[in-house]
Amino acid sequence: MATIERKLLNVEVANEIREMIRVGTLEKGDKINEKELSMALGVSRTPIREALQRLSIEGLIKIIPHRGAFVSSPRLRDIREMFEVMSVLEGTCARMAAEKMSEAEFKKLESLHLELEKHYQNRDHENYLQVNHRYHTYIQELTGNRVLNDIINGIRLKILLYRSQQLYQPRRFDDSISEHRALLEAFKKRDPVQAENLMKTHLMNQCEALVSLYADDDDNE
Amino acid sequence: MATIERKLLNVEVANEIREMIRVGTLEKGDKINEKELSMALGVSRTPIREALQRLSIEGLIKIIPHRGAFVSSPRLRDIREMFEVMSVLEGTCARMAAEKMSEAEFKKLESLHLELEKHYQNRDHENYLQVNHRYHTYIQELTGNRVLNDIINGIRLKILLYRSQQLYQPRRFDDSISEHRALLEAFKKRDPVQAENLMKTHLMNQCEALVSLYADDDDNE
């Protein structure tokens, strides 16, 4: 028998807003109007506001007193800082995963990699990103550390605010897949140190690609 | 002219509760009664509830639907996971700090270390812990990465739920100070790799000390 999932509106609303941000309905800098949203979702402002409090702690939105809630628009510096932490954390995941990875788990990882290759051949950015996300998530999960997972997921969602700009430069696409190939080799050899280092540089390269696209943007910094 | 700090009650209330947890007025497992707290603080339940939402995302409390908010009481597994992440993050701080530490900054660190030594001589656990906290915080700040800082501070507060048990075993007290001595040497030499490794093991040792005290406890796991 399944656990009865008791639903609270503020949790549902938070999920809803998070999803809007994830898929791009809400973009960085957008203002979130409480009344508007409450009518759209058919609930009162109370659960809306409670959800906004939650999201502000997650860092997805910023609440300016008496002005309202705005979708976060991290500055260049914030992006760099987030990636710096991400590279360390995902590097750690890679190391831990390489240390304890079973053969079945490697096969699963390999199949994800093959999906990546396919989308790369087809120059299908959208699906590449999607599978890439599943690939990284899978490695995280192999660590079995939920605290680690939660932190990484939280940061990733914030970085996702910039997904539109991400990876749409062909050069970065090429580099990304070759980094992934090297990474798979390291996992195949169960080499924790190499896996960690490759993952770290993979992340830092992604950061640089994002930042370079973004540097000449106006309202950030 | 100073920035006008506009205060919102929910933020104030969250600070208040956080402080209660930090100093021990609220302990792990305690229930937080909304009405009671609202009367004690002289505000309505609205800002109280908004604050609770925030704290639940921080992980300091757990909200059980229709039952109420309870101060988190992490299981043994959670503690281990938090320390695992902490060791990586604080290790990273140590590495980054060692890489960029100025002479003046080292002097400051050294003076903090000397305070530690003093309290160690006097077997003054309370003040040792206090200075130890400032020491670690200082290293964090040297990195200049606010994202990193926020994450570490968040986890530390949760670990602090167990401060009562921490370091009150004489053996651990001795080990802690000698680990700190080695650490200071590494910083003096500006050796990032060693600083990182020493910090990591320092944290993992602290974890083991805490867990061992705690293993025979009842309601955890």
Add this chain to the structure above:
DNA sequence: ATAAAATATATTGTATACAATCAGGGAGTA
């Protein structure tokens, strides 16, 4: 006397009402 059922009380969750603050527009002046 114990255990289950029923009722009452307390607490949480949600909606609404009211207060404080902000954003925008027009009137008036230089």
Add this chain to the structure above:
DNA sequence: TACTCCCTGATTGTATACAATATATTTTAT
């Protein structure tokens, strides 16, 4: 025209009211 001031409407922040659920107490039956 450009600028300031004041006013109005809109939006956020807080308090209260009501509804739903959980906990405690009493009642009832065995």
